[in-house]
Amino acid sequence: MPLPRLHAPGRADMSFHVFPPGSRKLPGWHPSCCSGFTAMKDLHLLPKVRDGWSYLYVEHCRIDRSEKAIVLRDERGKVDVPAASLAVLMLGPGTTVTHAAISALADNGCLAIWTGEEGVRFYAEGMGETRSSAAMLQQARLWADPRMHLEVVIRMYQMRFPEPLDPSLTLQQIRGKEGIRVRQAYATASRDYGLPWEGRNYNRNAWNRGDPVNRALSAANSTLYGICHAAVVSAGYSPALGFIHTGKRLSFIYDVANLYKTEFAVPAAFEEVAKGSDRLETRVRHRMRDIFSERRLLQRIVPDLQRLLSFSGGPEGEGFDEEEARPGSLWEPTGADVAGGVNFAGLQKETLDGGDDFGTGTP
Amino acid sequence: MPLPRLHAPGRADMSFHVFPPGSRKLPGWHPSCCSGFTAMKDLHLLPKVRDGWSYLYVEHCRIDRSEKAIVLRDERGKVDVPAASLAVLMLGPGTTVTHAAISALADNGCLAIWTGEEGVRFYAEGMGETRSSAAMLQQARLWADPRMHLEVVIRMYQMRFPEPLDPSLTLQQIRGKEGIRVRQAYATASRDYGLPWEGRNYNRNAWNRGDPVNRALSAANSTLYGICHAAVVSAGYSPALGFIHTGKRLSFIYDVANLYKTEFAVPAAFEEVAKGSDRLETRVRHRMRDIFSERRLLQRIVPDLQRLLSFSGGPEGEGFDEEEARPGSLWEPTGADVAGGVNFAGLQKETLDGGDDFGTGTP
Numbered sequence: 001m002p003l004p005r006l007h008a009p010g011r012a013d014m015s016f017h018v019f020p021p022g023s024r025k026l027p028g029w030h031p032s033c034c035s036g037f038t039a040m041k042d043l044h045l046l047p048k049v050r051d052g053w054s055y056l057y058v059e060h061c062r063i064d065r066s067e068k069a070i071v072l073r074d075e076r077g078k079v080d081v082p083a084a085s086l087a088v089l090m091l092g093p094g095t096t097v098t099h100a101a102i103s104a105l106a107d108n109g110c111l112a113i114w115t116g117e118e119g120v121r122f123y124a125e126g127m128g129e130t131r132s133s134a135a136m137l138q139q140a141r142l143w144a145d146p147r148m149h150l151e152v153v154i155r156m157y158q159m160r161f162p163e164p165l166d167p168s169l170t171l172q173q174i175r176g177k178e179g180i181r182v183r184q185a186y187a188t189a190s191r192d193y194g195l196p197w198e199g200r201n202y203n204r205n206a207w208n209r210g211d212p213v214n215r216a217l218s219a220a221n222s223t224l225y226g227i228c229h230a231a232v233v234s235a236g237y238s239p240a241l242g243f244i245h246t247g248k249r250l251s252f253i254y255d256v257a258n259l260y261k262t263e264f265a266v267p268a269a270f271e272e273v274a275k276g277s278d279r280l281e282t283r284v285r286h287r288m289r290d291i292f293s294e295r296r297l298l299q300r301i302v303p304d305l306q307r308l309l310s311f312s313g314g315p316e317g318e319g320f321d322e323e324e325a326r327p328g329s330l331w332e333p334t335g336a337d338v339a340g341g342v343n344f345a346g347l348q349k350e351t352l353d354g355g356d357d358f359g360t361g362t363p
Numbered sequence: 364m365p366l367p368r369l370h371a372p373g374r375a376d377m378s379f380h381v382f383p384p385g386s387r388k389l390p391g392w393h394p395s396c397c398s399g400f401t402a403m404k405d406l407h408l409l410p411k412v413r414d415g416w417s418y419l420y421v422e423h424c425r426i427d428r429s430e431k432a433i434v435l436r437d438e439r440g441k442v443d444v445p446a447a448s449l450a451v452l453m454l455g456p457g458t459t460v461t462h463a464a465i466s467a468l469a470d471n472g473c474l475a476i477w478t479g480e481e482g483v484r485f486y487a488e489g490m491g492e493t494r495s496s497a498a499m500l501q502q503a504r505l506w507a508d509p510r511m512h513l514e515v516v517i518r519m520y521q522m523r524f525p526e527p528l529d530p531s532l533t534l535q536q537i538r539g540k541e542g543i544r545v546r547q548a549y550a551t552a553s554r555d556y557g558l559p560w561e562g563r564n565y566n567r568n569a570w571n572r573g574d575p576v577n578r579a580l581s582a583a584n585s586t587l588y589g590i591c592h593a594a595v596v597s598a599g600y601s602p603a604l605g606f607i608h609t610g611k612r613l614s615f616i617y618d619v620a621n622l623y624k625t626e627f628a629v630p631a632a633f634e635e636v637a638k639g640s641d642r643l644e645t646r647v648r649h650r651m652r653d654i655f656s657e658r659r660l661l662q663r664i665v666p667d668l669q670r671l672l673s674f675s676g677g678p679e680g681e682g683f684d685e686e687e688a689r690p691g692s693l694w695e696p697t698g699a700d701v702a703g704g705v706n707f708a709g710l711q712k713e714t715l716d717g718g719d720d721f722g723t724g725t726p
Contacts (some may be wrong), residue, residue, distance in 0.1 A: 014545065072647045082693070089520060090659075091462060092462070092467075093462055095461075095462045096459055096460070096461045096462070097459070097460060099454060099456055099458045099459070100460075101456060102454075102477045103477070106477070114462060114465045114466070114469070116438060131605075132611065132612070133603035133609075133610060133611055133612045133614060135608070136601070136603045136604070136612075137603070137604075137609070139504045140506060140507055140604060141507055143507070144503055144504055144507030144508065145507065146696055148698070149694065150696050152695065171695075171696065215446045221418055226499075237614075238499070238601060240496035240499045240500070241496075241499070241503060242694070244694060244696060245692075245693060245694070246496075246500070246692050246693065246694045247497070247500070247692050248495065248496055249494060249495070249496045249499075249599075251496060251569075271597065300527050329608070329609050329610050329611065330608060331512065331516065331605070331606060331607060331608070332534075332606055333512070333534065335508055336471075338486070363388060
């Protein structure tokens with residue numbers, strides 16, 4: 001019996017897709033060709049993902065709770081998914097999710113991400129209460145320190161060039177160099193696919209009047225933002241604390257997406273325009289999804305982010321996850337942590353969890 | 364015809380509840396006693412909430428998209444809700460939400476929050492792409508600056524005392540003073556309700572072995588965390604960037620909840636224990652929900668947070684919201700903003716939006 005959309009060989013829209021963490025390939029699991037039962041079996045084999053990254057994309061099904069797991073149903077059957085094994089559930093078009101399923105995901109520290117009908121656009125996220133904030137705190141420290149902030153900006157530019165950046169370059173000069181690199185990427189794609197290129201230009205108030213290449217680029221970029229958003233949230237960083245871009249809730253997403261735009265979005269957009277104008281944006285989005293899957297982009301972005309925001313000797317890697325129920329620490333001006341859940345009036349000491357002290361504090 | 368659970372006078376579980384922004388009371392709307400049609404009509408009257416706060420709580424219904432709005436359905440009928448008028452949709456038990464509804468909420472910059480069956484526990488959030496990050500950036504700046512961080516900590520303690528804190532007190536001494544204040548709150552509640560009090564103590568591995576007052580306190584606190592979480596997220600702050608607590612994804616929630624614990628959670632817990640032991644935790648949670656509604660706690664927390672994190676002369680209030688589609692700015696080491704969406708190679712200048720430049724950068 002065929003099970004819910006676990007298998008769609010030859011179809012551009014992937015419908016049920018596991019990205020196993022890192023290079024660990026699950027036995028018997030083949031993303032682009034699998035049966036429902038194989039999928040169900042393999043999903044149960046997924047490792048705990050506290051230190052890994054598992055992604056599951058679903059569409060056109062109802063997601064409900066099933067004991068300690070979630071269950072995917074459509075008119076053809078059901079598949080159990082152990083939420084504890086997942087880092088991210090990506091909910092595509094045609095999905096309906098119950099409150100109980102969301103609770104199960106939250107209890108298991110699994111992120112829920114709604115992706116758009118017109119690409120892998122992010123909509124919403126969930127988060128476990130006891131997850132460590134170490135990644136975001138490190139990001140905030142770097143963001144708020146002008147010297148380190150600049151260092152991250154330079155690293156982000158460096159990642160786009162094969163050769164080391166001359167340390168004597170000013171930020172303005174590096175931006176100019178980057179402008180040339182991007183223009184060359186467009187020129188190369190224009191030549192490779194025999195398409196004229198008049199420069200990036202669009203108007204969101206007159207979307208359909210853009211030329212085909214510009215419309216294709218916009219579609220490709222929007223899917224790239226989605227996958228980058230998933231990676232940023234999964235890795236525990238804030239989408240808002242951007243280094244190059246600033247001021248928007250998704251500024252960091254724009255930062256990250258720009259690391260991969262010329263490699264993935266630009267050639268895909270030109271390639272699809274060269275094939276014709278029919279259903280252009282849709283074809284671009286499907287092509288991008290295929291590329292993300294084939295090139296394992298999610299598994300590449302997370303380590304890239306970690307390298308980008310790692311500085312030896314820094315305060316990163318505060319491990320609050322050893323014991324899930326620890327209340328965390330109390331901040332000290334000296335930098336030393338003070339245990340939470342302790343009465344500082346000196347009369348009683350009690351064991352507490354999850355912030356259920358007064359931060360001070362008698363619980 | 365009665366419409367979906369818009370009306371539940373006398374029932375402890377509110378089922379459809381609008382918290383109008385600030386003191387603006389909607390004509391004809393009465394949260395604890397209303398008809399479905401009144402509700403539907405009034406919802407259409409809700410003001411745009413870019414600068415206000417509207418909260419809608421729903422349960423036991425299906426949420427779907429309806430043209431530009433969302434629609435709530437159950438077996439008895441449907442109610443349209445203009446998502447553009449809402450800041451926060453709180454999804455309670457028994458709700459099911461479609462992908463299309465989530466998209467509508469996201470498109471309208473409305474937060475979606477799943478609240479738990481056992482209180483107002485937060486589960487997941489959505490966010491609009493173009494929302495300003497000014498609030499979170501201000502929080503991150505204060506958080507990362509040791510002097511300002513300490514100032515916020517002191518402010519948080521000051522909020523709990525009617526008299527000004529002696530400036531010569533050390534943080535350790537303030538914590539001791541707070542410990543005494545909290546212990547007095549317990550002692551007062553113990554005396555008022557004629558219940559013995561042996562100190563706050565519980566073990567999450569042996570929940571049912573706690574004494575009734577401790578179990579009631581845990582239930583009351585969990586609902587308080589939920590409402591504080593909703594307020595923090597709605598106001599644009601990060602739950603992770605705590606000032607007193609640190610290291611957890613919800614550290615700031617623990618900070619904020621502690622500002623209100625003795626006022627709301629402690630008396631409610633003792634009061635319900637004094638009434639008997641039947642369904643204790645459930646009664647506590649319902650009592651807390653009633654208190655939140657009667658005392659308009661959500662409308663109080665958001666301004667409290669804004670005052671807490673406001674410093675005159677600081678960089679707060681960066682207004683990136685004037686034009687929703689602006690790409691935000693590019694960060695500059697000098698503190699000056701550089702417009703995004705501009706090619707710094709100097710050959711072309713183009714108008715772009717939403718980060719669709721290379722941050723640099725030729726788009």
